[in-house]
Amino acid sequence: MLHLYNSLTRKKEPFVSLRPGKIGMYVCGITVYDHCHLGHARSMVAFDVMVRYLRSQGFDVTYVRNITDIDDKIIARASERDVSIDELTAQYIDAMNNDTHALNILPPDHEPRATGHIETIIRLIQRLLEKGNAYVSENGDVCYEVDTFPEYGKLSHKDIEGLVSGSRVEIVKEKRSPLDFVLWKKAKPGEPSWPSPWGEGRPGWHIECSAMAMHELGEQFDIHGGGLDLQFPHHENEIAQSEAATGKPFANYWLHVGMLQVNGEKMAKSIGNFYTIADVLKEHHPEVIRYFLLSSHYRSPLNYSEENLLNAKKALIRLYQAVKDVPPQTADSKLDEYWQEQFNQAMNDDFNTPVALSVLFQLAHEVNKSNSPALAHTLKNLAGILGFLQKDPESFLQSGLAEEEKLVIEQLIAERLKARAERNWTKADQIRADLLSKGIELEDGATGTTWRRIAE
Incomplete structure (x- = not known):
């Protein structure tokens, strides 16, 4: 049985979906003001593998990954480059799609954009105002009042006082509390805006995800995911506003991907130590990058280095060598049940890809000894759930050379x-x-x- 580590409870729990055989899954996507870096790739590959595995187990998965296409950073970048916001976001959405295609990341079933759900967002804000969880501030912004939600902090497991310091909280004097956050920003001269009951403006970041998730999956769904850096305040705020509006648990399982690090620091655009996916793809085969990103458990930090990428390349070469000379499988070839079960045991333990990889290498050893088409077929099929070993062996083994x-x-x-x-x-x-x-x-x-x- 599948067990998932739930950030909400801080423990591994048996996975039980809200609807038998069906899974609703929402993952926070990127803000499209720059090229995706390898930290984004880690999160996208991790959730891609989760979706692939769940589907291989017979689940009907509806996978939603949003795009934030209106944001302070987007507005600032468009202004810097003297281009329209639409032009800027279109450029980076295209770049993101090129990156994900190269890395064999399956497209989500739904990819909502914030600007396409303004009415949905406005309706959700109205519900919060009617319930007394939000207020219109003196400067015209609509803010969420954290003190009206007693369970605030249940995801990040911090007390309210502790959350105030050292957090991504925008201090605005018009707020009733420093932890209150903006749901609707009053329009500023020269910035894009939409009409609302509170005047021209645009949505805040947190309300966008709640509104889009509920639009695509309903007021309750199974899995909500994202990077560990989104746990607070973004996901904490999503829970507060969503559950205050509906009176129901928002998502049952919260999954967070650990940070990709460079010399012990989080890879981030704000720090300037990031490597874009496009640049890394110039130097390394896409399957090598995928293997590297899956070599550590998704919740653990992963250190980026050329040495680790080289180790990933060597590992993939060994797997491809195992299958390169095996005769083709027959039409009635079936997966070897023993190895399939070993792989499933690893993945059922909170998607433990390092253990799953070790199973693949044990299986590759057996393929080398037996030259069995059935075992080679099993190896390629199980590796395919992780998104690699899908190229022609000879082509892969000759790749990477000028x-x-x-x-x-x-x-x-x-x-x-x-x-x-x-x-x-x-x-x-x-x-x-x-x-x-x-x-x-x-x-x-x-x-x-x-x-x-x-x-x-």
Whole structure:
């Protein structure tokens, strides 16, 4: 049975969906004012694997990942570049789609944008005002009054006083309490705005996710996810405003992905230590990046380094080598039940991908010993749930080299072929050894000599 670590209760719990066989899942997406960095990729890959696994277990998953396309940062960036907000957000949504496609991240079933749900947001704010959980401040903003929700802090597990200091709280003198947060921002000159019962303005960040999640999944759903940095105040505020409006639990399970770090610090645009997905893709195969991102449990911090990416590449090479020479599976090939169960046990333990990967390597060892098409088929199928081992083995094993390097290898193969024809075995063996020392393995066959990279 699947067990998930629930941030709300701080413990692993058996997963029971609200509706048998169906799962509603909402994950906070990106704010589109810049290129996605590898920290975004970690979160997106983690939830992509969760969705893939849940579907492999027979669940009908409705996966929602939003786009924040109106925000202070977006407005500021558009102004800096002297472009329209629509132009800016369209540019970075396209870039995000290119990144996710390259990393084999499945598109969500629904990808709502904040600007497409203004009426939904306004209706939710009206409910909060009617219930006495919100107020119109002196400056015209509509704010949520935290003191009206006694359970505030139940997700981040901090007392109210402790939340005030050291948090992402915007201090505004018109608020009744420093923890109160803006639901609707009064329009400022030159900024985009929409009409509302409280005058022209635009939505605050937190209310956008509550409104879009409820629009797509209903007032209650199964799983809400995002990066650990969103737990407070964003997710805490989502719970407060959603549950105050409906009187029902918002999401049953809260899952948070640990931070991607560089030298012990969170990778973030605000710090300036981030690597864009596009830039990393220039240097590394997409499946290598996926493997690296899954090599640590999703809740644990993960350190970005070239060494860790190299280790991921070596690991993937070993997996591809295991399946490269196995005969094709037959039409009636079935997954090996033992290995499928071992994999499922790992994934049922809060999506424990490091243990799942170890299962794949044990299985690869058996494939190497037996050359069994059924086991190779099982290996590729289970790895496919993690989103890799889906390329042609020969193509993958020759990837990552510049065309000039490939040309040199082909020239050396031609020289070796000539040496063999001249019965100069010493030279032929030396060329093979030289290439092997550089991680290139030659294989002689009836149709000629082929080459592939191997784990060094």
